[in-house]
Amino acid sequence: KAGVTQTPRYLIKTRGQQVTLSCSPISGHRSVSWYQQTPGQGLQFLFEYFSETQRNKGNFPGRFSGRQFSNSRSEMNVSTLELGDSALYLCASSLGAMQLFFGEGSRLTVL
Amino acid sequence: GQQVMQIPQYQHVQEGEDFTTYCNSSTTLSNIQWYKQRPGGHPVFLIQLVKSGEVKKQKRLTFQFGEAKKNSSLHITATQTTDVGTYFCAGGDYKLSFGAGTTVTVRA
Numbered sequence: 001k002a003g004v005t006q007t008p009r010y011l012i013k014t015r016g017q018q019v020t021l022s023c024s025p026i027s028g029h030r031s032v033s034w035y036q037q038t039p040g041q042g043l044q045f046l047f048e049y050f051s052e053t054q055r056n057k058g059n060f061p062g063r064f065s066g067r068q069f070s071n072s073r074s075e076m077n078v079s080t081l082e083l084g085d086s087a088l089y090l091c092a093s094s095l096g097a098m099q100l101f102f103g104e105g106s107r108l109t110v111l
Numbered sequence: 112g113q114q115v116m117q118i119p120q121y122q123h124v125q126e127g128e129d130f131t132t133y134c135n136s137s138t139t140l141s142n143i144q145w146y147k148q149r150p151g152g153h154p155v156f157l158i159q160l161v162k163s164g165e166v167k168k169q170k171r172l173t174f175q176f177g178e179a180k181k182n183s184s185l186h187i188t189a190t191q192t193t194d195v196g197t198y199f200c201a202g203g204d205y206k207l208s209f210g211a212g213t214t215v216t217v218r219a
Contacts, residue, residue, distance in 0.1 A: 033207070043154070043199065043209035056206040090153060099144060099156040100207065 002026065004103035006091050012109045018079040021106045025072050025093030031055075032074040033100065034066060037088040046089075049074055078108075086110045115202050117210035124190045125218050132213040134183040134200035143176055143183045144207065149196040157198075192217050 005024040013019050025032050034046040045058040049068035066076040072093075078085055088107050092100035114137040124130050134143065142161045146154040158167055160176035160183060167174045171194075173186040183200055197212040 035209075042211040043201075045206055045208065048206060058206070092154075099159060100146075100154070100201075101156070102153040104153050 004091055004093050004101050006089075006103035006106050008106060009104060010107050010109075012111060013081050014111050015081055015083060017081050018077060019081060019108060020075055020077045021089055021091075021108075023074045023076075023091030023093075023103060025074070025091075026101055029093035029095055029101070030072050031094045031096060032068055032072065033092045033094070034074070034076050035090045035092065036060075037090055037105070038086075043090070046076065081110045083110050115200060115208045115210040117200055117213055119213055120211060122213055122215045123218065124194075124215060126190055126192065128190055129186065129188045130190065130215070131184055131186045132198055132215075134185075134202075134210050136181045136202050136208075139180050140202035141180075142202070143180075144201045145174060145183075145185055146199045146201065146209075147196050148199065148212070152196075154199060187215075190215075190217055192219060 007022045031050045033048040036044045046060055047054055047066050048056040052068045063079045068074045086109050088105045090102050090105045092102045094100050116135050118133050122130050142159055144159045145157040147157055148154045158174050163180050164178045165176040171188045175184045195217050197214045199209050199212045201207040201209045
């Protein structure tokens with residue numbers, strides 16, 4: 001069974017640009033969560049989607065958005081990038097209120 | 112909002128020694144999960160505890176959920192170099208709140 005796939009794995013952007021990250025969950029998993037990981041803040045919850053609906057949202061500004069498609073694949077978008085957005089963005093899928101299966105992450109560097 | 116705290120932040124252990132990392136929540140948790148992240152890797156699920164006072168073992172790792180379901184601990188015996196990494200606890204349901212993690216280094 002294939003794991004959670006995130007693309008791209010690495011990317012470099014400049015301030016003010018926007019970025020879109022993609023996540024393909026494990027087959028059959030309808031819940032997809034996104035986390036931001038930085039050395040100083042640890043793993044911060046961004047949002048969680050289930051059957052194309054955002055069920056939960058963390059405390060991030062509106063520049064951070066996401067969506068989920070009918071095949072459960074998810075994307076997150078960050079607009080007007082800031083230096084502080086440099087982080088590892090992790091996607092995780094699950095069957096519900098159970099263990100999370102994380103992808104390898106997308107490492108974003110903002111210059 | 113719910114906050115999950117972990118101590119210590121760093122644990123330097125001599126190979127063969129035991130250590131414990133602790134997790135505390137500001138609210139009662141329905142369940143608690145533990146994850147391990149190796150350097151350069153992604154978090155990998157270790158275990159989930161659901162019942163008050165529950166104790167589960169995985170080889171040299173012992174996990175415990177507090178009676179009040181507001182704290183948890185992970186005890187590792189006879190630490191090995193393969194135990195290197197960051198251990199996270201996480202509480203909640205669809206919105207898991209992660210602790211800051213305990214980063215473990217091992218002296219051979």
